[in-house]
Amino acid sequence: MTGEWMGYAAAALTTVSFLPQAVRTIRTRETHAISLWMYVLFTVGIACWFGYGIVLHSWPMIVSNAITFLLAAIILAFKLRHG
Amino acid sequence: MTGEWMGYAAAALTTVSFLPQAVRTIRTRETHAISLWMYVLFTVGIACWFGYGIVLHSWPMIVSNAITFLLAAIILAFKLRHG
Structure with a gap:
């Protein structure tokens, strides 16, 4: 399909984007500017996307x-620990 | 479909999750702990998801x-401005 590459680019970019945030948070333990509610809602939301991927038998999802989920959960854990 | 609710919950949660971060960032102008690269990659990725939604004629996407995109772009703009 013509626009299929856009879906793959989208999935790759939004997945990989949490890596620099996780690395920065692990290194600096600086979490004050990060919203707790963002990571609570986001982590639960990603768990739902994961579950929905199982329902659809979609391996990319x-x-x-x-x-x-792993990267967001790491950031959430640091936020909970360091405030 | 049985698991359809999970897709809607996932979309609602991951979309709405950026609202508390945007509100916090606008209010405090505190961006030091936020990763610039996360928001560069994420914002471009979401633009791709948006374009892919157009390709698929998917209104929910x-x-x-x-x-x-709007919420992530606001956070990115504050990060670029306040460092």
């Missing part, structure tokens, strides 16, 4: 959301 | 990604 399952894999990309598993990675994003 | 178009609407939710338009909202997320």
Whole structure:
């Protein structure tokens, strides 16, 4: 399909984007400017995307959301710990 | 479909999650802990999801990604301005 590449680019970019934030948060332990509610809602939301991917038997959804869930959960854990 | 609610919950949660971060960033102008690269990659990625929604003629994708794009772009603009 013509625009299929856009879906792959979208999935790759939004998945990989949480990596620099996770690295920065792990390194600096600086979390004050980060919204707790963002990461609570986002992490639960990504768990739902993961579950929906299982319902649809969609491996790209399952894999990309598993990675994003892990990264978002790390950031959330640091936020909960360091405030 | 059985798991359809999970897709709607996922879309609603991941879209709405950027609202508390945008509000916090606008209010405090505190952006040091936020990763510039996260928001560069994420904003471009969401623009791709938006474009892919147009390709697929999917209104839920178009609407939710338009909202997320706006919120992520606001956070990115504050990060670029306040460092």
